[in-house]
Amino acid sequence: MNMELSTIIQMVLVVFLIASAIGVSVTRNLFLAVIVFMGYSSIMAIIWVFLESPDLAITEAAVGAGVDSVLFFLTLKKVHALKGTREG
Amino acid sequence: MREIIAAIFIIAGILVFIVALLGIYRLKYVMNRMHAAALGDTMGLGLVTIGLMILGKDVFHVAKYILIVLFFWMSSPIASHMIGKVEMLTNKDYDERVHGK
Amino acid sequence: MNEKKTFWQHLQAWVNGEEAILHADEYIKKREQPHQKRWIKKPNMQRIKENKGLYWFLCVLVSLVFITIMLLVVSHLPTFGQPINPTNNEVMERYLEKGIEETGAINFVAGMILDYRAFDTFGESNVLFLAVISVLILLKRDKKNINAREDRETEEDERFDRSDHKSILKIGAKYLSPVVILYGIYVVLNGHLSPGGGFSGGSIIGAGLILYAAANGHEAMRRFFTFKTFTLISVGCLLTYCGCKSYSFFTGANHVGYEIPKGIPGNILSSGFILPLNICVGLIVACTMYGFYALFTKGDM
Numbered sequence: 001m002n003m004e005l006s007t008i009i010q011m012v013l014v015v016f017l018i019a020s021a022i023g024v025s026v027t028r029n030l031f032l033a034v035i036v037f038m039g040y041s042s043i044m045a046i047i048w049v050f051l052e053s054p055d056l057a058i059t060e061a062a063v064g065a066g067v068d069s070v071l072f073f074l075t076l077k078k079v080h081a082l083k084g085t086r087e088g
Numbered sequence: 089m090r091e092i093i094a095a096i097f098i099i100a101g102i103l104v105f106i107v108a109l110l111g112i113y114r115l116k117y118v119m120n121r122m123h124a125a126a127l128g129d130t131m132g133l134g135l136v137t138i139g140l141m142i143l144g145k146d147v148f149h150v151a152k153y154i155l156i157v158l159f160f161w162m163s164s165p166i167a168s169h170m171i172g173k174v175e176m177l178t179n180k181d182y183d184e185r186v187h188g189k
Numbered sequence: 190m191n192e193k194k195t196f197w198q199h200l201q202a203w204v205n206g207e208e209a210i211l212h213a214d215e216y217i218k219k220r221e222q223p224h225q226k227r228w229i230k231k232p233n234m235q236r237i238k239e240n241k242g243l244y245w246f247l248c249v250l251v252s253l254v255f256i257t258i259m260l261l262v263v264s265h266l267p268t269f270g271q272p273i274n275p276t277n278n279e280v281m282e283r284y285l286e287k288g289i290e291e292t293g294a295i296n297f298v299a300g301m302i303l304d305y306r307a308f309d310t311f312g313e314s315n316v317l318f319l320a321v322i323s324v325l326i327l328l329k330r331d332k333k334n335i336n337a338r339e340d341r342e343t344e345e346d347e348r349f350d351r352s353d354h355k356s357i358l359k360i361g362a363k364y365l366s367p368v369v370i371l372y373g374i375y376v377v378l379n380g381h382l383s384p385g386g387g388f389s390g391g392s393i394i395g396a397g398l399i400l401y402a403a404a405n406g407h408e409a410m411r412r413f414f415t416f417k418t419f420t421l422i423s424v425g426c427l428l429t430y431c432g433c434k435s436y437s438f439f440t441g442a443n444h445v446g447y448e449i450p451k452g453i454p455g456n457i458l459s460s461g462f463i464l465p466l467n468i469c470v471g472l473i474v475a476c477t478m479y480g481f482y483a484l485f486t487k488g489d490m
């Protein structure tokens with residue numbers, strides 16, 4: 001076992017990435033899918049930092065975890081798919 | 089010596105994060121989960137950042153960490169407040185659930 | 190819960206939070222029944238009842254074939270970061286050796302996307318602008334795209350906005366959104382010196398604008414950002430980009446001289462056209478982000 005620590009951390013992160021990607025496509029609850037997709041984007045941002053491209057990491061964190069989720073939530077509100085709100 | 093103190097702070101912060109995660113998994117209601125999540129956002133992040141501040145090279149490193157902590161300590165309570173407000177406004181049997189009738 | 194539990198079962202139940210609830214047994218039964226039912230339940234066969242066996246067989250077959258092809262391709266790829274990889278050719282050597290000298294930017298990525306590959310970035314900015322225009326065509330609320338229900342909802346939202354001024358969210362957004370926008374401006378202006386640049390900084394500025402608009406409502410936003418501002422900024426930035434790059438292509442290709450001085454690498458006013466191009470891209474991206482938000486929520490800007 002002469003792996004470096006960063007390699008092990010990257011492997012764990014990639015496993016989480018695959019798990020959240022499968023989770024997004026499997027889950028039936030659309031709200032939950034958007035939340036899991038936010039987690040996917042955050043993990044992807046950390047992996048970009050490990051791959052030495054901080055430009056992409058900043059963009060991924062701002063767009064993927066911030067603006068994209070807001071737009072997805074607005075779309076869900078637009079098509080009345082959010083449970084428990086005014087539209088039911 | 090500096091590294092050891094920093095490591096103690098970071099490990100304590102990660103332990104607090106683990107406790108917060110366990111709480112989020114174990115508790116079942118939104119309000120209880122919020123209480124567990126706030127622990128990680130305030131105390132866990134604060135301890136980890138103090139550890140990283142001890143490891144920092146110059147004043148600007150430390151100042152950046154202080155800015156990160158300030159940003160989190162301003163934004164996280166507001167987010168929790170909004171979650172609680174939405175739960176209070178939309179849950180029909182809120183009184184029954186919270187006050188345990 | 191009369192029977193004895195082992196320590197491990199006890200711990201498992203504690204972690205799952207089952208002992209925290211009174212009448213835990215009924216609760217667990219009630220909770221696990223639909224869970225188990227969902228795993229056993231057959232999927233809806235109404236639409237595919239003619240050939241359901243073939244359907245499942247083909248699903249699994251196609252997935253397996255694709256997974257096999259992808260894994261084979263990945264196994265034949267060269268290892269990441271090796272010096273003999275085909276990506277380490279003369280183009281990369283040229284960028285790394287003469288990048289600072291030719292573009293004047295310390296951040297190689299900014300030098301690459303805004304100097305060597307400036308046409309790419311121009312196309313991407315145009316794609317963003319076209320995306321906002323398409324959303325505008327689809328979602329803009331005018332005479333023909335209106336119904337009573339949406340009208341009522343918009344009115345309720347506005348009444349809700351006006352009813353609680355000085356709430357916690359508004360005070361928080363008042364102090365946080367300037368900080369977020371300031372950080373975005375810093376990332377844009379330092380695009381040629383540190384990681385970041387037009388796209389990252391622009392999306393951070395857009396997130397700050399979305400925060401302000403979500404907290405304070407569209408009435409407060411309209412005081413300084415209307416549809417006219419949006420068109421002016423977007424078209425102006427695209428035309429500025431086009432003009433700058435046309436100038437530098439023309440003078441560079443014809444060897445006219447009159448090149449933009451590169452300055453000392455490391456200063457904030459250096460690296461020729463990269464700083465104004467970064468500002469242009471950042472403004473376009475920020476306007477695009479806010480435009481999406483405004484069109485999705487209100488159907489207007």
